[in-house]
Amino acid sequence: MSKRLLTSLSIALAVAGGALVSCSHNDGAEGTIVTRNDFENVQGWGGSNDASITTEQAHSGKYSLKVGPQNEYGYTYVQTLGQMSTARVKKLTVSGWAWLPDKGATAQIVVSIAHSADKGSPVFYGSFTLPDEVKKYKSWQQISHTFTLPDSVQATNQLKCYLWRTSTNVTAYVDDFTLSVSN
Structure with missing residues (x-):
């Protein structure tokens, strides 16, 4: 009986500890994290040949975007909204770390939502x-920006998020x- 109680307590502590760890660090993220990438994992996922993955600068690890x-555009995150959340997505927060050499670096982070992968007409930009x-x-500076999405977004819409060099x-x-994402 005591061995069974000890096992149950160990499982409960492990679950509680995991919940605390997952809630304790959000890096400026607001809502439910959909993806987190330090660009170490892009290697081998089709990103290793992408010129936007580099070892020139990195906030953590060896790689950055x-x-x-x-290269005018960086490696792009692509996903349908329905695969990101079961509820309607109302807000989308992009956060991370940026390194700019000077004020001449006018790069932007873009969030683009189209009707679908087949029908590219825009729903939100x-x-x-x-x-x-x-x-x-x-020096590396933390960045974060929250986008409020229109009521017209639907689960079938395709989101693209990328770094763009601009002009x-x-x-x-x-x-x-x-x-x-936040619902």
Whole structure:
């Protein structure tokens, strides 16, 4: 009987400990985390040949995402909203760390939602410029931005989130990227 009680207590403590660990650190994320990427895991997932994955700068680990003269767009996260949440997504928060060499780096993080993968007509488009979030250059700065989505978004809509160089050729880096949703 005491061995059974000890086993039950051990399981309960393990579950409670796991719940505490999962709730204790959100890196600026708001809501339910959908994806977190430090760009170490992109290697082998089709990203290893992507010029936007680099070892030039990294907030954590060895890799980060970059845009610059050789690449206008960074590695893109693509998912249908219904696979991100069972409830209607009302808000989407993008957070992570950015490194900019100077104010000339006008890169943006873009959130684009289309009707579907087949029907690319837009339902929502939003972006934020990294220099608006980064106040100190040549060091990693935490960034976070929440988008309020229109009532017209549906579970079948396809979301794309990516780093875009915009009009300048100045290199910008992002690492430890998190995308979360609120219902």
